[in-house]
Amino acid sequence: MSNGATVGIHDLSFATTEFVLPHTALAEYNGTPVGKYHTGIGQRSMSVPAADEDIVTLGATAAAPIVARHGTDGIRTLVFATESSIDQAKAAGVYVHSLLGLPSATRVVELKQACYGATAALQFALGLIHRDPTQKVLVVASDVSKYELDSPGEATQGAAAVAMLVTADPALVRIEDPSGLFTADVMDFWRPNYRDAALVDGQESIGAYLQAVQGTWKDYSEQGGRPLEDFGAFCYHQPFTKMAYKAHRHLLNSAGRDTDEAAVERALGRTTGYNAVIGNSYTASVYLGLAALLDGAEDLDGQAVGFLSYGSGSVAEFFAGTVVPGYREHLRTEAHREAVERRQPIGYDRYRELHEWGFPTDGGDHPTPAGTTGPFRLAGIGGHKRIYEKR
Numbered sequence: 001m002s003n004g005a006t007v008g009i010h011d012l013s014f015a016t017t018e019f020v021l022p023h024t025a026l027a028e029y030n031g032t033p034v035g036k037y038h039t040g041i042g043q044r045s046m047s048v049p050a051a052d053e054d055i056v057t058l059g060a061t062a063a064a065p066i067v068a069r070h071g072t073d074g075i076r077t078l079v080f081a082t083e084s085s086i087d088q089a090k091a092a093g094v095y096v097h098s099l100l101g102l103p104s105a106t107r108v109v110e111l112k113q114a115c116y117g118a119t120a121a122l123q124f125a126l127g128l129i130h131r132d133p134t135q136k137v138l139v140v141a142s143d144v145s146k147y148e149l150d151s152p153g154e155a156t157q158g159a160a161a162v163a164m165l166v167t168a169d170p171a172l173v174r175i176e177d178p179s180g181l182f183t184a185d186v187m188d189f190w191r192p193n194y195r196d197a198a199l200v201d202g203q204e205s206i207g208a209y210l211q212a213v214q215g216t217w218k219d220y221s222e223q224g225g226r227p228l229e230d231f232g233a234f235c236y237h238q239p240f241t242k243m244a245y246k247a248h249r250h251l252l253n254s255a256g257r258d259t260d261e262a263a264v265e266r267a268l269g270r271t272t273g274y275n276a277v278i279g280n281s282y283t284a285s286v287y288l289g290l291a292a293l294l295d296g297a298e299d300l301d302g303q304a305v306g307f308l309s310y311g312s313g314s315v316a317e318f319f320a321g322t323v324v325p326g327y328r329e330h331l332r333t334e335a336h337r338e339a340v341e342r343r344q345p346i347g348y349d350r351y352r353e354l355h356e357w358g359f360p361t362d363g364g365d366h367p368t369p370a371g372t373t374g375p376f377r378l379a380g381i382g383g384h385k386r387i388y389e390k391r
């Protein structure tokens with residue numbers, strides 16, 4: 001490390017949507033045995049945004065408690081990671097900066113590489129803090145995952161935002177060097193600019209993810225990383241929670257280790273609680289895995305955690321963190337449970353209506369139907385400009 005400072009995640013807060021669709025409702029509608037969802041892919045329900053929620057309102061809702069606890073002093077950078085961008089030019093983080101009242105002396109930028117973007121943002125933040133340990137970086141990972149109705153991907157939709165304050169001498173997790181890196185040009189999942197819903201080759205995407213796991217681990221080991229046995233838990237990107245199990249078994253197999261089921265469950269089971277009920281939150285997913293792990297009952301003081309971040313297309317990174325002794329005093333467990341439990345269950349018809357809802361593109365004034373009970377809302381669009389407000 002350049003100046004000897006320990007750097008990492010000082011605070012973490014997440015937000016999710018107003019509505020939730022249980023997989024039982026989807027299964028009933030499309031005639032799928034619900035076991036395929038509950039057991040086959042490991043999902044129970046998916047977060048569904050109200051018409052007046054988007055990546056900005058979710059991101060601001062996740063980040064507001066961090067600003068309330070720590071103030072804005074020292075925050076000179078806000079990095080917004082997303083793959084469900086709302087503008088081709090303006091960073092969504094600029095709206096968040098305004099909604100949170102951050103100082104004008106802040107740099108704001110948006111990063112994209114499918115679900116990997118938040119890890120790029122975290123690594124960018126760590127680099128800035130190594131350069132000047134007095135600075136803090138607000139990383140916001142926010143996404144709404146959307147596939148075509150009646151497609152195989154539909155059951156893996158979801159939406160959430162995770163905000164992390166990245167600092168020197170962090171209270172939650174110290175992030176270590178080295179990282180294992182892997183990039184391959186594959187068309188497993190993509191979303192052309194003119195489309196609202198992603199395109200995906202499901203089986204190819206699973207294969208590409210597994211190839212990336214093996215590639216990152218190989219590079220991580222060659223860079224002098226920790227042995228597998230050091231890790232108490234692994235936070236994987238979870239497009240659906242069973243994917244983490246496929247990935248971890250593949251990692252163990254390719255490293256010549258046993259895939260003892262009890263050990264796999266011990267390494268992963270504590271990381272899936274939020275993802276199983278929220279669904280795929282793309283960039284936020286791996287850090288929702290971390291939130292579930294930290295918010296769990298077990299004391300993790302001093303334990304090493306492995307992170308595997310995968311973004312289709314594809315880019316992946318494996319890195320390690322150490323849980324800081326005393327971290328439990330800094331958690332937001334109650335608020336996180338409340339964010340999940342406050343969602344209003346909706347039926348299939350309402351979900352379908354929301355899935356198909358969109359603004360006219362004629363440049364006129366179009367208020368958004370009221371839906372969210374959260375602190376921020378997308379009030380409408382006028383002259384092609386999005387209008388946000390605090391509730």
Ligand code: HMG
Binds near residue numbers: 033037152155
């Ligand atoms: P599918 O083809 O409809 O499902 O869609 P399936 O037939 O593969 O079944 C899924 C599992 O359920 C199987 O288990 C079945 O055996 C089981 P597996 O063999 O995999 O262990 N099953 C049952 N289990 C219990 N009771 C039953 C039952 N029936 C079947 N009755 C697929 C699955 C994941 C392909 C689909 O949901 C999809 O296309 N999802 C979107 C793509 C995706 O999530 N890919 C993951 C890797 S890529 C990634 O993570 C990146 C991503 O997040 C995007 C980004 O980076 O931005 C997606």
